[in-house]
Amino acid sequence: PPSPPSPSPLSPPSQPAECSELATRTNSRALDPPEWCNQNLARRLSASLCEETFVNPFILPDEFALCQYEPPEVPGNEGRCVAGTPFLCSLVPTPPSQPPPPSLPPPSPPPPSPSLPPPTPPSPLLPSPFPPAPLFPPSPPSPSPLSPPSQPAECSELATRTNSRALDPPEWCNQNLARRLSASLCEETFVNPFILPDEFALCQYEPPEVPGNEGRCVAGTPFLCSLVPTPPSQPPPPTLPPPSPPPPPPPP
Numbered sequence: 203p204p205s206p207p208s209p210s211p212l213s214p215p216s217q218p219a220e221c222s223e224l225a226t227r228t229n230s231r232a233l234d235p236p237e238w239c240n241q242n243l244a245r246r247l248s249a250s251l252c253e254e255t256f257v258n259p260f261i262l263p264d265e266f267a268l269c270q271y272e273p274p275e276v277p278g279n280e281g282r283c284v285a286g287t288p289f290l291c292s293l294v295p296t297p298p299s300q301p302p303p304p305s306l307p308p309p310s311p312p313p314p315s316p317s318l319p320p321p322t323p324p325s326p327l328l329p330s331p332f333p334p335a336p337l338f339p340p341s342p343p344s345p346s347p348l349s350p351p352s353q354p355a356e357c358s359e360l361a362t363r364t365n366s367r368a369l370d371p372p373e374w375c376n377q378n379l380a381r382r383l384s385a386s387l388c389e390e391t392f393v394n395p396f397i398l399p400d401e402f403a404l405c406q407y408e409p410p411e412v413p414g415n416e417g418r419c420v421a422g423t424p425f426l427c428s429l430v431p432t433p434p435s436q437p438p439p440p441t442l443p444p445p446s447p448p449p450p451p452p453p454p
Contacts, residue, residue: 383416
């Protein structure tokens with residue numbers, strides 16, 4: 203009997219349409235230092251600059267999010283450059299390769315060097331008057347213990363602030379009206395986890411442009427802390443002296 207037809211090759215799995223747009227954008231997490239969509243002032247003022255970027259990794263290594271511009275409610279104020287809905291891409295298209303630069307002509311060969319006299323033969327080795335060196339050299343000194351890695355200066359400030367993500371219910375910096383109205387309340391808080399478990403961000407107050415309006419309590423640049431200091435323990439409250447005994451009853 204004739205051979206059965208060979209199976210058709212498997213087509214690659216389909217990907218979200220946004221994956222094809224990554225080749226025309228810049229990954230803001232690959233900058234030095236890495237940035238999120240809304241972190242740069244220029245992207246909060248320009249829709250075109252905002253929508254030329256994406257972030258990766260968002261949480262997983264192959265998770266991406268396109269930066270999207272939200273115009274300000276009051277003309278003239280800053281807008282917002284926010285990360286859109288995250289999506290997964292296993293095959294990321296690359297931008298078209300640039301033509302190689304024109305190659306330079308090969309350098310001219312150097313002029314021939316004048317002929318040198320033949321080298322003098324080495325003199326015969328004489329026996330050394332010193333004893334031979336020991337076969338086993340002394341052991342090197344033991345290395346000094348490694349010091350713990352340095353942390354950002356902001357890590358020491360966490361002990362004086364409250365984690366708004368640990369409240370019930372959890373809150374972000376700008377979520378509470380009281381923090382949008384008070385710089386001191388805003389800057390008494392931080393958020394953790396920001397994205398990674400050991401990633402933190404201090405809440406920072408931005409006053410309103412029009413006096414009397416609400417300000418903004420925004421998360422600052424995120425940073426990593428492996429050792430978080432705890433606030434100093436409070437002394438116990440003072441104890442009261444024992445009560446005096448009652449006076450004896452009068453005689454009958």
